[in-house]
Amino acid sequence: MTDPTDPCLLFVGGAGNATLAVDVVETAMRQARARGLRIHVTNQEATLAATPTVGALADAVSVVDFERPGESAAWAREQAAAGAKFDIVFGVREMAQEAVAEVADALGRPGNPPHAVHRVRTKDEARAALAAAGFLQPAFRVCEDPAAAVEFLAGSTGPWVVKPRDAMGSEGVTRIDSRAELDDALAFLPGEGAFIVEEFIEGPEYSAEGVFIDGVPHVLAITSKELLPPPNFFETEYVIPALLPEAARLDIEKQVVAAFAELELRYGQFHAELWLTERGVVLGEFHVRNAGGWIHRMLAHVIPGLEWFGLVFDDVLGRPIDKEALKPVRGSAIRFPTPPPGRLVAIEGWEEVLAHPALLHAELAVAPGDIIEPHRSVENRVALIAVGADTPAEAQKLVRALDASVRFITEPVTHPPTAP
Incomplete structure (x- = not known):
């Protein structure tokens, strides 16, 4: 049993409903317990229900949707105003990292600047920042429609990579060697909206x-x-x-x-x-x-x-x-x-x-x-x-x-x- 005066870890976003995701979070929680931390987990309602072993390891669980901009930070402010004290703000899910940063910022706890996390989660913004600082980067273009992609291909030398602006796990990523392959690559993208076309990098x-x-x-x-x-x-x-x-x-x-x-x-x-x-x-x-x-x-x-x-x-x-x-x-x-x-x-x-x-x-x-x-x-x-x-x-x-x-x-x- 933990003591209510022990430092508390706020675990934003909990675990996704997959074996790997649950193993990662349970490993992190066990390491928190070894350090005498209490643990409060937040996650979306359906995912909390689908990951009961994570909830069982926590001292408290709350339904908060990390994918809704500002919701996690607003919830954390309300909790703090009611007397809750969170010493560490942490999360492991890619899609929750902006919420983790916003909560840490709202509570004045250690964390990454929210604008910096947003930048690395928006792939083209990170590319542009690194290129401007002199780091080697693939040439790229953010495309709003297929016509913009065709224009980029015409003005550069392939092969190229077509990818979403914001995704993970190589989801929707395709290499193409010619204009003829572009339509299939665009069809493989998840969802609609802007996407990225960039030069393919040769090398391990x-x-x-x-x-x-x-x-x-x-x-x-x-x-x-x-x-x-x-x-x-x-x-x-x-x-x-x-x-x-x-x-x-x-x-x-x-x-x-x-x-x-x-x-x-x-x-x-x-x-x-x-x-x-x-x-x-x-x-x-x-x-x-x-x-x-x-x-x-x-x-x-x-x-x-x-x-x-x-x-x-x-x-x-x-x-x-x-x-x-x-x-x-x-x-x-x-x-x-x-x-x-x-x-x-x-x-x-x-x-x-x-x-x-x-x-x-x-x-x-x-x-x-x-x-x-x-x-x-x-x-x-x-x-x-x-x-x-x-x-x-x-x-x-x-x-x-x-x-x-x-x-x-x-x-x-x-x-x-x-x-x-």
């Missing part, structure tokens, strides 16, 4: 995972990524720490730290995407939240004793943090199997994966009879295998072998003939 993709300590970004590790071939951006593998020359790692860290300062971000966790190219480090999207894809579990293996969420709480509470201990000493890798699309008939070899002693986590999201869709975004992931090892190279070799040992047997889906 990475991300930097970290935490702000005393307002300064501290990179915990670099993640390497493997993707399926275009046109979409389905990520099939992560390795932590990335197998990189030391000079490249240091250059990435330098660029990321400088970019976060330029973007006026200073609080919480972070995940920054980038490419290594012949021109140097080209920065991609920046996020003030933990990385997805079970990277929170991988980092905990790579840096023994790491409590990524707990570092944020320790920072706010003024507790000492030994930054020298926050360095990778082991390796981890994850694979997202990509079976052929069709109706799933059988799965062979999965039980052997579950029994492997190096397994950190595995998940199977399909069963015989399900339809496996083409692999176009994180929404189409059907399974995952994450392992830990002494080195990243060993982890990569092992996870690839386990992935290859699983056989997904599918058959073509036959559609009934269309009525005349």
Whole structure:
């Protein structure tokens, strides 16, 4: 039982209704509990009902819609006026980050400036700010309609990427090599409204995972990524720490730290995407939240004793943090199997994966009879295998072998003939 005088964590946005989202939030809540924090969770009503284990870990739960501008901050002010005291304001969901910043600002608690969070969540605004500061960025254009996209293509050299202004998980992102492919890419965009067309960056993709300590970004590790071939951006593998020359790692860290300062971000966790190219480090999207894809579990293996969420709480509470201990000493890798699309008939070899002693986590999201869709975004992931090892190279070799040992047997889906 917590004491009502204990410091309180306001967890804005709670968890999304997915296994990964719930695991992230429950991990964060357990690390908060270990620090003697009370926990008050806010979330949308339907999602609270769908994530009962999160509510069970909290001291209090309130229905607040973080997607309605200003609602979370107004609710927090009312609570404070009624005598509630929130010492830490935090959240892990991408779509809740503006609400997290607005609540922290309203309560005078540590957080990121709301305008800075809005800027990085609006991809073109972040691109423009970084380019103006001299960081390498893809050339891009915000397009209100297809005609603007056609004009951008005519005045630049492909290939290009068509993407939403505000989304996550590679949702609606397509590479195109010609004007003829534009219409299909536009049809793949989620929703309506403005979108972005930008130059495709040639080079391996990475991300930097970290935490702000005393307002300064501290990179915990670099993640390497493997993707399926275009046109979409389905990520099939992560390795932590990335197998990189030391000079490249240091250059990435330098660029990321400088970019976060330029973007006026200073609080919480972070995940920054980038490419290594012949021109140097080209920065991609920046996020003030933990990385997805079970990277929170991988980092905990790579840096023994790491409590990524707990570092944020320790920072706010003024507790000492030994930054020298926050360095990778082991390796981890994850694979997202990509079976052929069709109706799933059988799965062979999965039980052997579950029994492997190096397994950190595995998940199977399909069963015989399900339809496996083409692999176009994180929404189409059907399974995952994450392992830990002494080195990243060993982890990569092992996870690839386990992935290859699983056989997904599918058959073509036959559609009934269309009525005349």
